[in-house]
Amino acid sequence: MPDQVTNYKCPKCGGPLHFDSAEQKLKCDYCDSVFEVAEIEEMYADANLAAIEANDVYAAPDYLEWTEDEAQHMRAYTCPSCSAELICDDNTAATRCPYCGNPTIVPSQFSGALKPDYVIPFKLDKNAAVKKLSTFYEGKPFLPAAFKSENHIQEIQGIYVPFWLYDGTASADMTYHGTRTHIARTSREQITTTEHYRIRRKGYVRFKHVPADASSKMPDAFMDSLEPFSYADMVPFQISYMPGYLADKYDVSAEDDAKRVDVRMKNSAGSAIDSTVMGYDSIAPEQRFVGLKHDQIHYAFFPIWMLTTQWNGKNYMFAMNGQTGKMIGDDLPVDNRKFLLYFIGISLALIAVFWLIISFAI
Amino acid sequence: MKRIITWFIAITAFFGLWLLPVSASPKHIVDHYGLLEASAVQELEDKAIEISNRYEVDLYIRIENDRQGYTRLSEFAEYLYKSEDMGYGPEKNGYLLTIDMDEREYLTTAYGSKAHRAFTDYGKDQVEAGVEYELRQGDWYEAMHRFLNDSEYMLSQEAQGTPVDIPTISEEELAAQKEQTRANFRGITAVLSPLTSLLVCLRLRAKNKTAGIKTTAVNYIPEDGLRLAIREDSFLYRTETRIPINTGNSSGSGGGHSHGGTTINSGGFSHGSGGHF
Known part of the structure; x- marks a missing residue:
């Protein structure tokens, strides 16, 4: 039975290929060879077609004891590189084998009625x-100081x-x-x-x-x-x-x-x-x-x-536009002590300025 | 025959003295514009004479429609005063209200030391405020009547040795007033400053929230994406409002002068702030 998923491999050394945002080409993880998108697309056209056809007759393997609901929303694929079982949900279209790390594509998720019209390729790595995340914290005076130093990227x-x-x-x-x-x-x-x-x-x-x-x-x-x-x-x-x-x-x-x-x-x-x-x-x-x-x-x-960080036992999610670099994030924590100090400081400064003006003007 | 001629001349000269016009004092109320009824003029005249005799300062009203070439009403008023030989006694004390109906402008003018004492700059502004109010209402008789009444009050105050002028306060009172004002403003800023600070802090705090649902799609309208099929601007009607100008010299609140006393020009006259109505 043909594979339901495809691993894109380097034509030269067989290493895994990934789309490189800087080169705007596919690049080998091992030998750094680069290939045009169209060239690899053509090379894998037949394999992708076979994978699409294989998915049309998809059935959950007997040994996976899924409930009916799970069976409806889960998929199990075999990694073409290491033969490990890839468990994905039914929306997964591109992933990475957790065992061998090879980028894995489910071509059937991009075919027929699911075939996308356009893609904006990654431009930033x-x-x-x-x-960007480190500069994202700038200009936010009420962010706890510890958040910047202790908030480590989890994923x-x-x-x-x-x-x-x-x-x-x-x-x-x-x-x-x-x-x-x-x-x-x-x-x-x-x-x-x-x-x-x-x-x-x-x-x-x-x-x-x-x-x-x-x-x-x-x-x-x-x-x-x-x-x-x-x-x-x-x-x-x-x-x-x-x-x-x-x-x-x-x-x-x-x-x-x-x-x-x-x-x-x-x-x-x-x-x-x-x-x-x-x-x-x-x-x-x-x-x-x-x-x-x-x-x-x-x-x-x-x-x-997508970046996930953890601080004080709570997860924070950030997202960056992979094309323009624009970043946004979850509501960040507020240091109430800083808030209070700013409030008092600004209030006193304003009072001092106003009182000086009043003393001289009246 | 010579005696007859001599007697004729003597008799003619005797009766001629009675018939020749004497240098008569000018009318107190003259209405060249015809604003007032003759009876009203007479009533005002009697009142003006009575006040003038009591305080020895003549009160005059001149309602004109021709300035006789004078650009400024103050110059025209001075001309009227001199040419008509206005004023009471050797010092020619008097207070004149001149109204130019053509320009809808009015002005009061004082002459003589007693008149200057009675009608300080502040006092003239007070009189003018009342007159202006009535003139704007179009109540002409009431305006003249009020002029006489208010002038009488000013003269009575002068007679008592307390002419109406800007109230004066001592240095201590002034200092206390200033301190009170400062305290009031400080109180206000003591409340406003924390409120402003809170707004600033909330705005800074909002920087910790960056994600939000978009409600517009203006970035996705192509350059030629807007096409108008109908573009109509139809005139419906026009409205007009007219507001009388309160010139800087106007004495609406009696605040035309900030210092006490009377400002006398080189011609010996002092003028109110005057204004339009």
């Missing part, structure tokens, strides 16, 4: 993420996160009441003339590739905050970008994610139309209608570095 993973990209058109029909005011002065009086206008704007606002993460494992607030991604680097999806990173296929449907995206599109469409009302001293909206029509939905993978 693990070292960049570690470095760092490069993950291709599934996203839905929505194209859509919002139609808006808005009316406003605007005023223009002119002030004239004579020797006797000030004359204020106010002209009142009814303003109407009707139009269309197009949106292209509004992203929403399609993985239930990823906090929406984290993924939203890592935006924007630069679509200039977005390329048609190829499995060869995956080796060396983790990836799950989507488990939040495009219909479910659309609710969040609709709110964003409607808000921005309204603001865009608002911005065309100019030249008035005051503007008050009277009627607002924004309708929305989805045009196309694309499926894409975006690069994220």
